[in-house]
Amino acid sequence: MGRTVGIDLGTTYSLIAHMDPQTGAPKCIPGPYGSTLCPSIVSVADDGKILVGEPARERLLTQPDRTIYSVKRLMGRGVADIQDELTRFPFRIDETSSNVIRVRLGDKLFTPPEISAYILRELKTWAEKYFGDTVNRAVITVPAYFNDAQRQATKDAGRLAGLDVLRLVNEPTAAALAYGLHKQKRGHVAVYDFGGGTFDISILKLISTSEGDIYRVLSTNGDTHLGGDDIDNALMDVARREIRAQFAVELDRHGEAVQELRRVLIRAKHELSSSEKAVVKCRISSTQTYSREFTRAEFEDLIRPIVARTMAPVRLALADAKLAPKDMDEVVLVGGSTRIPLVRKTVGDYFQRAPHCELNPDEVVALGAAVQADILESGVKTMLLLDVTPLSLGIETMGGVVAKIIPRNSTIPASAQEMFTTGVENQTGIDVHVLQGERELAKDCRSLARFQLKVPPGPAGLARIEVKFLIDANGILQVAAKDLRSGGEHSIEVQPSYGLSDAEVEHMLEESIEFAEQDFADRQLIEARTEAEAILTATEKAFRDPRSAEISVAERRSIENSVASLRAAMAGKDYKLVRQRIDELNQATTNLAEILMNSALQTALEGKRLDDV
Amino acid sequence: MSVTKTQAQAIIGSICWSCKAPVDGAHFCASCGKVQPLPVGTDYFGFFGWPQKLTIDPALLEDQFHKLSWKLHPDNFVRASEEERNLSLDRSSQLNDAYRTLHDPISRIEYLLLRLGLRKEGTTKQQAPPELLEEVFELNESLDELREARAEGGDIDALRGRLVEEQSNFKEKLEGVDDELQAVAREWDAALDANANDAARDALLARMNEILNRRSYIRNLVGSVQKELE
Numbered sequence: 021m022g023r024t025v026g027i028d029l030g031t032t033y034s035l036i037a038h039m040d041p042q043t044g045a046p047k048c049i050p051g052p053y054g055s056t057l058c059p060s061i062v063s064v065a066d067d068g069k070i071l072v073g074e075p076a077r078e079r080l081l082t083q084p085d086r087t088i089y090s091v092k093r094l095m096g097r098g099v100a101d102i103q104d105e106l107t108r109f110p111f112r113i114d115e116t117s118s119n120v121i122r123v124r125l126g127d128k129l130f131t132p133p134e135i136s137a138y139i140l141r142e143l144k145t146w147a148e149k150y151f152g153d154t155v156n157r158a159v160i161t162v163p164a165y166f167n168d169a170q171r172q173a174t175k176d177a178g179r180l181a182g183l184d185v186l187r188l189v190n191e192p193t194a195a196a197l198a199y200g201l202h203k204q205k206r207g208h209v210a211v212y213d214f215g216g217g218t219f220d221i222s223i224l225k226l227i228s229t230s231e232g233d234i235y236r237v238l239s240t241n242g243d244t245h246l247g248g249d250d251i252d253n254a255l256m257d258v259a260r261r262e263i264r265a266q267f268a269v270e271l272d273r274h275g276e277a278v279q280e281l282r283r284v285l286i287r288a289k290h291e292l293s294s295s296e297k298a299v300v301k302c303r304i305s306s307t308q309t310y311s312r313e314f315t316r317a318e319f320e321d322l323i324r325p326i327v328a329r330t331m332a333p334v335r336l337a338l339a340d341a342k343l344a345p346k347d348m349d350e351v352v353l354v355g356g357s358t359r360i361p362l363v364r365k366t367v368g369d370y371f372q373r374a375p376h377c378e379l380n381p382d383e384v385v386a387l388g389a390a391v392q393a394d395i396l397e398s399g400v401k402t403m404l405l406l407d408v409t410p411l412s413l414g415i416e417t418m419g420g421v422v423a424k425i426i427p428r429n430s431t432i433p434a435s436a437q438e439m440f441t442t443g444v445e446n447q448t449g450i451d452v453h454v455l456q457g458e459r460e461l462a463k464d465c466r467s468l469a470r471f472q473l474k475v476p477p478g479p480a481g482l483a484r485i486e487v488k489f490l491i492d493a494n495g496i497l498q499v500a501a502k503d504l505r506s507g508g509e510h511s512i513e514v515q516p517s518y519g520l521s522d523a524e525v526e527h528m529l530e531e532s533i534e535f536a537e538q539d540f541a542d543r544q545l546i547e548a549r550t551e552a553e554a555i556l557t558a559t560e561k562a563f564r565d566p567r568s569a570e571i572s573v574a575e576r577r578s579i580e581n582s583v584a585s586l587r588a589a590m591a592g593k594d595y596k597l598v599r600q601r602i603d604e605l606n607q608a609t610t611n612l613a614e615i616l617m618n619s620a621l622q623t624a625l626e627g628k629r630l631d632d633v
Numbered sequence: 634m635s636v637t638k639t640q641a642q643a644i645i646g647s648i649c650w651s652c653k654a655p656v657d658g659a660h661f662c663a664s665c666g667k668v669q670p671l672p673v674g675t676d677y678f679g680f681f682g683w684p685q686k687l688t689i690d691p692a693l694l695e696d697q698f699h700k701l702s703w704k705l706h707p708d709n710f711v712r713a714s715e716e717e718r719n720l721s722l723d724r725s726s727q728l729n730d731a732y733r734t735l736h737d738p739i740s741r742i743e744y745l746l747l748r749l750g751l752r753k754e755g756t757t758k759q760q761a762p763p764e765l766l767e768e769v770f771e772l773n774e775s776l777d778e779l780r781e782a783r784a785e786g787g788d789i790d791a792l793r794g795r796l797v798e799e800q801s802n803f804k805e806k807l808e809g810v811d812d813e814l815q816a817v818a819r820e821w822d823a824a825l826d827a828n829a830n831d832a833a834r835d836a837l838l839a840r841m842n843e844i845l846n847r848r849s850y851i852r853n854l855v856g857s858v859q860k861e862l863e
Contacts (some may be wrong), residue, residue: 137706
């Protein structure tokens with residue numbers, strides 16, 4: 021049957037959580053390094069092996085050209101969208117990329133959903149190890165302000181990781197859910213979510229009904245490219261400028277020194293949340309070391325413009341909810357960047373109340389995802405999330421103007437019907453261009469998809485095709501068309517403007533399943549060999565023990581035969597055969613083990629009176 | 634036996650698709666509990682089981698919205714059959730569309746006129762009401778002067794002041810138009826209660842349509858001044 025989990029697929033860190041049946045509370049699952057945070061970093065080893073998390077982070081320094089971080093910034097975007105990012109992030113984008121980005125890691129190309137899928141698969145492994153059971157369904161969180169293509173890319177990543185994505189939940193909404201469980205509050209709540217790469221603000225109304233609690237999002241706003249990364253980049257700009265002035269050195273964007281510099285600056289950023297100053301030291305060559313002290317005041321001056329950028333979306337979200345800052349009953353802080361004192365102060369001053377930050381801002385989103393996963397999985401609904409679509413949906417009309425058909429902040433699922441007809445005689449197709457965004461002109465909005473409605477030739481205006489646009493509970497668009505004259509369904513092929521087509525995802529899925537099977541077999545073989553080594557060592561040790569002389573010659577020969585066949589199996593690649601030979605050797609040595617055990621027991625008891633035992 | 638389209642449409646909403654018990658347009662079958670497709674032609678008022686009246690208690694609407702959301706939301710159907718999942722998606726999206734439309738008194742009226750064929754989506758007439766022509770002319774002149782002064786770096790404070798004054802004049806007019814619209818809306822509700830004839834109803838609809846056009850014109854005007862002032 022398998023388990024269901026909640027996953028926060030973050031820019032900097034990703035987490036996996038589940039509803040703990042013992043406590044009835046959500047809980048994050050730790051990985052092999054003891055932390056619940058998995059760095060969202062993927063690296064490809066020379067032999068093609070994929071490393072995720074901590075091991076990949078180490079390679080950021082040693083193998084930067086085979087390692088990628090902050091891939092979330094690339095999800096659902098085209099090459100034209102990320103030109104600005106390329107000046108700040110060491111992404112190696114393949115030249116052939118257009119509306120689907122392909123990242124080069126070593127000698128291989130990967131799409132952002134594939135890279136994200138590796139992160140999801142790693143987390144899945146953490147949970148499977150923790151449960152001793154398979155994990156195959158998940159709720160995955162996305163920034164509230166993600167558009168259709170970014171959401172679709174996240175869903176694709178889930179599928180590629182072998183997960184049935186039950187729902188995409190907006191990060192601030194998930195946080196509100198975890199927070200609400202904790203506080204049981206009613207009223208208006210503002211969730212200010214400032215993470216590694218994205219900023220979201222959501223205004224919620226918490227309602228208590230006779231059936232249960234409803235968490236209704238009234239409005240949301242944000243910036244999908246504003247986060248702690250930008251603070252790191254501001255620090256980097258200062259340091260690089262100073263290094264240039266001091267040593268006349270231009271650091272290579274892809275080099276090791278840059279990664280090291282970024283690391284020490286991030287450490288300083290963290291320190292400045294609790295201390296008044298932080299020292300930065302970074303070796304940039306064998307003879308040159310960049311060293312300087314940052315005071316908190318200096319840091320705050322540097323990041324003030326970035327923090328200020330978060331307030332425009334906050335004002336817009338409140339205006340859309342028709343509420344004022346004073347109407348908020350609670351303000352909740354989510355995301356690692358809300359640890360920065362200036363952020364807390366800015367938010368507190370604006371809302372005129374101390375924001376809540378009792379819950380770990382790194383974990384709260386994953387915890388909320390686990391709560392929603394549990395509701396969907398168990399079918400026992402104790403609360404209901406009503407979320408909204410962050411951006412208006414529109415279609416292009418004459419002159420490149422966008423006609424809005426579903427306004428932003430509409431509760432989802434939401435739909436709109438539009439009638440299409442022909443404008444000239446014998447027209448055989450009607451082009452439809454679907455967009456997302458708030459601007460008047462199509463060229464300023466995000467293109468979601470284009471399709472053509474095919475109609476039989478005839479007089480102008482005779483064809484009557486009704487197209488239904490539906491934004492589902494994941495915030496993803498579905499389109500269906502009906503021919504009103506014949507009453508039949510009208511098939512359409514929607515070509516997404518950005519991201520992978522269904523066929524491409526299918527193809528990757530097939531490849532990844534083969535790959536995953538191979539992966540699984542490799543891992544099993546390694547584990548079986550390790551176990552075999554252990555039992556062989558133990559057997560040798562037993563033979564060296566003088567008491568092993570007690571066994572018969574036949575028995576000794578049988579053990580020796582088993583040892584030989586185990587060694588032969590270990591040289592091969594069949595993990596099942598290795599396991600079988602281990603079992604055989606175990607059988608053959610049962611008697612020997614008993615003899616040794618008994619004599620060991622005797623040795624232990626010798627010299628002791630019976631009373632002591 | 635083949636069912637004609639009209640027969641099929643008549644069946645939708647009258648008997649349960651699953652157990653064939655009569656459902657009479659309800660959201661759920663009273664007998665087997667399965668979610669039902671929406672009968673063809675149901676409007677947003679009908680979705681809540683209401684007549685096409687324009688006075689709606691916002692608290693009641695919100696309460697109904699929350700109650701029905703609890704029952705119809707796709708969260709309830711994650712483990713259901715594909716057919717039920719799709720029906721829930723349809724019904725809950727219609728619930729949200731209906732709430733969004735009826736929640737706002739203006740979009741509620743626009744929707745009614747749309748349903749009754751008096752308006753077409755996105756075809757609001759943008760004609761200056763004759764009685765406002767003179768003031769509109771003055772306002773546009775002030776706007777031009779401000780733009781000019783801004784381009785040439787002239788003194789804009791005085792011009793801004795004049796524009797703000799003129800804008801507040803139009804804002805007042807907008808409020809007046811809103812009051813006028815609500816008054817006709819109440820007349821419409823009374824006409825429904827009194828079972829008024831088609832001619833009387835059509836006259837009220839035409840009046841609301843005319844006021845909406847005027848309203849839209851003034852609103853755009855106020856909006857464009859706002860943009861210029863910011």
